Amino acid sequence: MFTMKTPEESAKEICHAIGQRIRSIRREKRMTLDELAQKTGFGKSYLSQIENLKREPPISTLSKIAYVLDVDVFYLLSGEIRKEDDQGITIVKPAERMVVSRPFGKFGYVYESITHKKAGRWMDGYVVTVGFEFPPEPLTHEGQELVYVLEGRIEFFYDGKINVVEEGDCCYFDSNKPHYSRSIGDKPGKLLVVFTSKK
Structure with a gap:
């Protein structure tokens, strides 16, 4: 069965x-x-x-x-090899987003890649649905990150300080400091997250 x-x-x-x-x-x-x-x-x-x-x-x-x-x-x-695009632009429709779930249950980030079709890109962009509890460990990585709140209210922890951000708010930060977030509204928040790593 x-x-x-x-x-x-x-x-x-x-x-x-x-x-x-x-x-x-x-x-x-x-x-x-x-x-x-x-x-x-x-x-x-x-x-x-x-x-x-x-x-x-x-x-x-x-x-x-x-x-x-x-x-x-x-x-x-x-596991798929993507063909190089030669038109300079890629368009990702909502149904074409590549979903990557985080197995933290209620901690739960769900990432939807919106840049995966562009070969040789300099940035990675995701629509992220945020769970209601902080993950077990904060994130740290090279580069910089832009986070734009699409929906909901979010507690955003950055380098020892918690900030509350809402729909329309934008954070831009060096991502080598500990950071993570959780939803604090009545529904999961959604973020547009774009980051670039130092090459």
Whole structure:
């Protein structure tokens, strides 16, 4: 009998596949974990946990790993190789967004990529639905980030301080400081998140 998977089960499968792809690509390039750690700035233990499904990396971390491995983050997420576009512009319709769920249950971020069709891009953009509790650990990564509140009320933690932001508010910050967010309204908030990593 066919049973539907829960979002958490589906997300766990996605994360398992991501870890396998990272390990496979790293080995194809004859790169050790030490070398990947040195080039990404992440700890060897942390990268090993990602490859072995003991830690789930945020999208920003995957983008940095993808850059160092010289692959598109879209490939790490989906396993699909995207053709180079030669028209200079890509348009992503709502139904074409690539959904990446975070298996934190009520902590729950759900990322929808809105830039995944553009090859060789300099930025990554997502529509993010935010859960009602802070994730277990804050995020830190290189680069800068822009967060625009599309819907709801959000508590946004940044570098030891909590700010409350609402629909129409915008945050721009250096993302190497600890940060995360949670919804505090009666429904999950939605954010437009755009970030770029230092190359």
